[in-house]
Amino acid sequence: MKPFEKKVWLSTPTMHGEELNYVTQAYESNWMSTVGENINEVERLTCEKVGCKYAVALSAGTAALHLCVKLAGVKPGDTVFCSDMTFGATVNPVVYEGGVPVFIDTERDTWNMDPVALEKAFELYPQTKVVVVANLYGTPAKLDEIRAICDAHGAVLIEDAAESLGATYKGVQTGTFGMYNAISFNGNKIITGSSGGMLLTDDLEAANKARKWSTQSRENAPWYQHEELGYNYRMSNVIAGVVRGQYPHLEEHIAQKKAIYMRYQEGLKDLPVTMNPYDGENSEPNFWLSCLLIDREAMCRQVRGETDALYISEPGKSCPTEILETLAKYNAEGRPIWKPMHMQPIYRMNGFVTRQGNGRARTNAYIAGGVEDVGADIFQRGLCLPSDNKMTVEEQDAIIEMIRSCFM
Ligand SMILES: *Cc1c(COP(=O)(O)O)cnc(C)c1O
Numbered sequence: 001m002k003p004f005e006k007k008v009w010l011s012t013p014t015m016h017g018e019e020l021n022y023v024t025q026a027y028e029s030n031w032m033s034t035v036g037e038n039i040n041e042v043e044r045l046t047c048e049k050v051g052c053k054y055a056v057a058l059s060a061g062t063a064a065l066h067l068c069v070k071l072a073g074v075k076p077g078d079t080v081f082c083s084d085m086t087f088g089a090t091v092n093p094v095v096y097e098g099g100v101p102v103f104i105d106t107e108r109d110t111w112n113m114d115p116v117a118l119e120k121a122f123e124l125y126p127q128t129k130v131v132v133v134a135n136l137y138g139t140p141a142k143l144d145e146i147r148a149i150c151d152a153h154g155a156v157l158i159e160d161a162a163e164s165l166g167a168t169y170k171g172v173q174t175g176t177f178g179m180y181n182a183i184s185f186n187g188n189k190i191i192t193g194s195s196g197g198m199l200l201t202d203d204l205e206a207a208n209k210a211r212k213w214s215t216q217s218r219e220n221a222p223w224y225q226h227e228e229l230g231y232n233y234r235m236s237n238v239i240a241g242v243v244r245g246q247y248p249h250l251e252e253h254i255a256q257k258k259a260i261y262m263r264y265q266e267g268l269k270d271l272p273v274t275m276n277p278y279d280g281e282n283s284e285p286n287f288w289l290s291c292l293l294i295d296r297e298a299m300c301r302q303v304r305g306e307t308d309a310l311y312i313s314e315p316g317k318s319c320p321t322e323i324l325e326t327l328a329k330y331n332a333e334g335r336p337i338w339k340p341m342h343m344q345p346i347y348r349m350n351g352f353v354t355r356q357g358n359g360r361a362r363t364n365a366y367i368a369g370g371v372e373d374v375g376a377d378i379f380q381r382g383l384c385l386p387s388d389n390k391m392t393v394e395e396q397d398a399i400i401e402m403i404r405s406c407f408m
Pocket residue numbers: 059060061062063086087089090134160162163183184185186195196197
């Protein structure tokens with residue numbers, strides 16, 4: 001096999017042309033700042049698509065999460081339960097407000113926050129009043145169960161739907177299950193503005209606060225008058241133009257991503273691997289990233305340090321590092337599973353709750369001291385596959401062959 005001449009990426013922006021029309025419109029009308037028709041329109045389109053009452057367009061999903069955390073009333077020293085296996089931006093905003101993330105282990109059915117571990121966490125940290133749940137790789141978490149647990153404990157739920165725009169759970173769009181919710185239009189997401197994000201809520205007062213905070217908290221006065229802390233978080237009308245042009249293609253992108261997932265599932269079915277799982281009865285993911293998990297028996301030896309990895313190749317077996325290196329050799333981009341937050345140096349002293357209770361596996365071993373650390377296990381055995389919309393069937397077939405060769 002020859003390396004691809006053109007790199008096959010994990011996930012890159014897929015543009016269609018309409019984006020340029022709306023950007024040009026912004027340019028020609030000189031609405032080049034954080035006010036304009038594109039912003040109004042993408043907020044309207046988002047409410048229409050997702051089914052929320054209010055959407056506040058912001059500079060990033062991270063900014064949206066920060067304002068969610070502020071709206072939820074997180075104060076210095078407050079514990080906040082957070083998804084563990086997620087991107088750092090899910091949890092960093094908690095720390096911006098002085099909150100203390102406590103990480104909740106992952107379940108095996110959807111690779112998201114485990115409701116059983118969440119219930120356990122409320123026993124261990126009963127004072128907790130805020131929960132942040134992410135829908136990893138576009139797959140909805142067990143959102144009803146998680147919301148019911150939050151309700152039972154009087155906790156506010158924040159949903160990080162940055163990766164899952166367009167995915168549904170029991171027929172309802174993600175980004176509506178929390179009191180406050182965030183989506184992202186970052187460059188690698190299912191649709192993009194090159195950057196950007198939104199805060200979604202059904203609470204008018206909360207939406208108005210977020211809008212005000214995002215534009216430097218200016219009071220209604222002839223001069224710059226400030227009563228509270230402000231931020232420069234509003235979305236630009238130029239970025240909004242890109243998002244506006246992308247929206248008509250959201251469902252098309254999801255269909256492409258789903259086809260990619262299904263082709264991997266079919267092409268890899270006789271190998272000792274499984275795809276990232278979802279609850280097909282209750283949810284329809286947006287299939288943003290296709291991932292695989294190597295069976296335990298089919299793992300060759302792999303050791304990961306903080307910033308590097310080693311493995312020993314074995315016939316019939318493989319590991320994420322071998323597969324990622326093989327893909328890279330052929331000019332294709334995969335990525336390790338998002339490294340769980342409780343394994344990150346910055347969060348190593350924070351609480352971590354598994355089904356068994358307080359768990360702190362400090363090594364790559366998936367069982368330490370009798371505690372099963374599901375996140376560490378999936379990180380050890382899993383990887384994200386090239387999932388770009390623009391990947392051709394031929395390229396994907398070749399990628400499947402590359403993966404196959406690793407198990408020879
Ligand atoms: C991308 C992402 C974010 C942050 O969104 P930005 O728009 O990049 O700030 C937050 N959470 C998750 C799970 C993400 O994947």
